Amino acid sequence: MAQDPTKGSTKLRSDRWFAPDDLRSFGHRSRMMQLGYSEEDFRGKPIIGILNTWSEMNSCHGHFRERAQDVKRGVAQAGGFAVEMPSLSVDESFTKPTSMLYRNMLAMETEEMIRSHPFDGVVLMGGCDKTTPGLVMGAITAGIPMIYLPAGPMLRGHYAGRILGSGSDAWKYWDERRAGNISDEEWLGIQGGIARSVGTCMTMGTASTMTAITDAMGLTLPGASSIPAADAGHQRMSSACGRRIVEMVHEELTPDRIITDAAVRNAAVTAMATGCSTNAVVHLIAMARRAGVEFTLDDLDALGRTTPLIANVRPSGKDYLMEDFFYAGGLRALMKQLEERLDLSCLTVTGKSLGENLEGAVVYNDDVIRPLSNPVYHEGSLALLRGNLCPDGAVIKPAACDPKYYVHEGPALVFDSYPEMKAAIDDETLEVTPDHVLVLRNAGPQGGPGMPEWGMLPIPKALIKQGHRDMLRISDARMSGTSYGACVLHVAPESYVGGPLALLKTGDIVRLDVPARRLDMLVSEEELEARRAAWTPPEPRFQRGYGWMFSKHVLQADKGCDFDFLERGFGPAAGEPDIF
Template sequence: MAKDPPPKKPLRSANSYGKLDRDGFVHRSWIKATGLPDHVFDGRPIIGIANTWSELVTCQVGLRDLAGFVKRGVWEAGGVPIEFPAMSLPETQMRPTAMLFRNLLAMEVEESIRANPIDGVVLMGACDKTTPGLLMGAASVDLPAIFVSGGPMLNGKFEGRDIGSGTDVWRFSEAVRAGEMSLDDFMRAESGMSRSAGSCNTMGTASTMASLTEALGISLPMNAALPAVDSRRKVLAHLSGNRIVQLVKDDVKPSDILTRQAFENAILMHAALGGSTNAVVHLLALAGRLGVPLTLKDFDEIARDAPLLVNLMPSGRYLMEEFCYAGGVPAVAKELGALYRRDAMTVSGKTQGEIADAARVLNSEVIGSLEAPIGPSSGVWVLKGNLCPQGAILKPSAATPALLTHRGKAVVFEDIEDYHARIDDPDLPADETSVLVLKGCGPRGYPGMPEVGNMGLPPKVLAKGVTDMVRISDARMSGTAYGTVILHVAPEAEAGGPLALVQTGDEIALDGPGRTLDLLVDEAELARRRAAWEAARPAPKYSRGWYKLYVDTVLQADQGVDLDFLVGKSSAEVTRESH
C-alpha cells in the first residue's frame, strides 16, 4: 500500500496572512492596499524580491525592469511576489569605498527577510559588493533563496577595437602618465567604454561573483554571462521566479546548497576564470555566515591543479560578451571535468555534473581545456612570512612572471594621501627594482579596505618603459586590475601588523612559488620600531555611527572582513507579534 506523502511544511507567511483573527486582519488589510485580492491569501507562498536597483549605478539600473520578469515567473508558479528595496552599493560612486558598506547591506537584507512575512526570497544585485552582501544576509536567515544578477554590459568600443571596463582604464591612465596617450584620446575612450546598462564587461569582481553564484549553486545556469540587455536574461529572471516557488515548497534552504563542496567548486571556478582577488574575502565571509569551514589556505591548495581556462581581461584578451557566446560558466565547469565537485546540488534541482554535461564550449579561444589551457594554474597564491603572519594574496595570472620571485628595497607610503602627494616626485627614491609599500588601507585603516592596492608607478619608472613593479599593501584592488600586486596583508597596519613597521630602504623578499613574503629586518630592530609605533598611536578617528561600529568590530582580511558579531546565523524565527 502506497504511503501518504509527508505533510507539507507550514508556510512561514501563514503566521501573518493565514489567521482569521485581529492579527490576520491587520496584516492582510494593509498589504491589500497594494492591490492584492483576497484569493492570493489562500496558502500561496509569499516571495520577497530584494532589489538593489538604483540610478546611481549602471550595474543595477536594469534591475527595476528585470524584477518584473521575476514577478511574472513567481505568479506563474503559484506564488505571490512582493518586491522590497535593498541598499545599493555603486562601486564607482560610493566614498570612501563600497566595501565599507557590504556588511551594512548584509545586515539590512538579513533583518528585512527575517522581520517580514515571506517564505522565500529572490536576491537581485549586480555590482561588486551587492552580490556577497545579499548572499550573506540571506544565508544568516536561511530561508529558501535564489540569486539573479543584472548581467554585464556590452563590450566597450574605442577606435575600432574592444575595450574593457576598468582594465583599459588602468592601461590608458598609465599611458597618459607615460606620455604615450593624449588626454584628448583618453577622454574620447571614456565615452565608448560603458555602452549599456550592466556591470563591468571584464572578469572583474562583479562578473567573478556572478559566476561564483553559479559555481556555488545558488543561481540558475548562465546567470553570469548573459548580457544585461540580452532578452535571455529576462527569461532567466522569469525562470528564477518559477524556481523560488518550488524551492519554498521543497524547503530547500541556502544551507542545503552552500556546502563545503559548493565552496570548493567556487574556488576551482575562481581559478579557472582568473577571477577577482576580491572574491577571497567575500567567500570567506559567506562561509562564516553558514558555519562552513573555509580558510585562506584553501584557496591556494584547492586550486593548485586548476589552470586558467578563460581568456578574459584582465588575465586574457576577451570580454563577457564573448564568454557568453562561448558557453559561459557551465562550459567552464564541463572543462574542469573530474576536478569539479559534480555531485553538488544547485537551486536548479540539478547537480553541477548534470549542468556541466549539458554544456558545450563554442569557442576554444575563449574557453580552453585542461589539455590546452589558456594559462598555467591561476588561483590566488597565499603568502605567509614575517610581513604577513596571517596571510596575504597574489594573483599570478595578472602578474609579471619575472617579478614573482623578487628582492628589493621598500619605498613606503604611510597612507593613500602620502602616496598621491609623492608618487610623481622626480626625487622619489624608487627605481624598477623597488617595492612600493602602502599602509593604512586595510579594513580599519581607511576604513573599508579600498581598491587602491594596484598603485600607479612613478613616472620616472614609466619613462623607462617599465610597466610593472612589486607592490604591497593591506588594501584590495579592483578585479579589473593587473600587475604584481600583493594584497590583503594581515594583520593590517592599523591593527598593528608588521606592515606598520616597514620603513623606506628596508629590504623585502618575495618568493611567490615558495609562498613567502618577508621583511629582512632583525627582530630587535622591529621590537624597537613597534614600541615607538605604540607610543605614537593616535586616538580613534570615529566616535559615532556606522564608521565607529565598523572599525570597532570588523575582522581582518583572512577572516573575510565581516563584523565579528555577524558571523553565523540567527534563523528565520520571530515569535512576537507587532501589535
C-alpha cells in the same frame, strides 16, 4: 467573496501573518487591501520577496527596475505572489571611501528584512561587486529559500576600432596619458566608449568573479552569471528565477542544503579557473563562514596550485571579454571542462545536482575557454603568501603580473596614506627605481576605513616616462578585480592595528618569492621588537555611528572581514518574529 480567514497552507511562513482570525492578521490583510490587492491575490500563496539593489547611482544595475517585473511575471506564472523591496545599493563607482565598508550593512539589512517580513522565499538581485556577497551572506543566515539573480556583464567597450575592457583598459590608458601618449580627444573617446550598456564590468573583475562563484556554488540558475545584461536571454532568465523560487518554497529547498563544504570548494576551483579577482578571497571566506563551512586561505591556495586558469578573459587572460565568454559557452562550459575536479553530486537551486546541470554544456571557442591541456596559466589565478610581513596571509594574482616579479628583492618605499602616496608618485623628482617596492599602509579593514581598492598603486610618473609599466607593490588594501600587475594585497594583520606592515621603514629590503609563497622584510627580529615597542596606535577613524560599529567589530582580511557578531559561531540567529 472573501476567503475563510483561517484557510491557508500550514507550511507557508507567510500564513503566520495572514491566516489567523485575529486582530494582527486582520491588520495585515487590511493593509494589503490598502495597496490594491484582494485576498485572492496573496492568501494561501507563496509570498516571494524580490530584494532589488537598483539605484540611479548604480549604473551596473540600471536594468533592474525592468528585471524585477520579469521576476514578478515568473512568480505569478508559478502561482506565487511577488513583492519588491528596495535594498542598499552599494555600487563600486560612486560609494566612498569604498563599497566594501557597506557590504556588511547590506548583509545585515538583507537578513533582518527577510526575518521581519512575510516572505516564503526571496529572489536576490545583485551583481556590482559587494552586492553579491552582501545579499548572499544575509540570506544564508535568514535561512529561507533563496535564488540569486546576477545583473550580468555589460557589452564590450569600443573606441576607434579598439575593443575596451572596463577597468583594465582605464588603468592602461591612464598610464599612457600620464606619460603624455594620449591626447585629450582620445581620452574623451575612451571615456565614452569603455562602458556603453547597463551591466557590470565585462572583464573578469570582482562582479563577474562573484556571480560566477555564486553560480558554481549552486545558488543561481545554471550559467545565469554569464548572460550579458543587455541580452534578451537575461529577461528570460529573470522570469525563470521567479518561477523557480516558488517551486523551491514548496520543496523547502533552503540555503543550508546547498552551501556545503563541497559546494564551497566547487566555487573556489571554478573561481581559480576563471582568473578571478583577488577580492574573491575575502568574499568567499565570508560567505563560507556564514554557512558554517570552515574555509581558509590555505585551502584556497591548495586548490589554486592544482587548478589551471582556462578562461582567456582580461585581465588575467589576454584577448577576450565576458561577452566572448558567454558566446563560447559561458560558465557551464568552463565547469564542464573542470568536471573531474568538481563534486558533481552537490545540490543546486534547480533541485538537481551540479552534474545534471552541466549535462550538454559545450565549449564553442576553445581559445576563450581553454582545455585543461592548454591553459592560460598553469596554476589558478591567485596565490596566498605568508612571512614576517604577513603572518596571517596576503594575496597576489601571479597570472596578471610580469613573471619577473615572481621572485624579487628590493628596497621599500613606504607611504602612510593614500594622499601621501598620490602626491609622491606624480613627483618626477621622486628617487625611485624599477626595483623599489612601493608600500601603502593604513588602508586595511580598519585603516582604510573599509579596505578600499587602493592596492594597485600607480607606477611613479618618472618610471612611466621611462617605459616601465609594472613594479612590485604591497598594501593591506584591496584592488579592483579589473586591476593587474605585481600587487600584493590584503596583508594581515593590517598595519592600522599593529600588524608587521606598520613596522616596515623606507629602505628596508623586502623579498617576495611566489613559488615558495613567502613575503618577508629582511629585518632582524631584534630590530622588529624595538620598532614594535615604539609603535603607537593611530587615532580611531570613527567616533560614532555605523563607522564606529564597523571599526569595533570587523574581522581581518584572512577571516573575510565580516562582523564578529554576525558569524555563525558567535551565537544562534534570532528566531522568527513571535509577536503578531
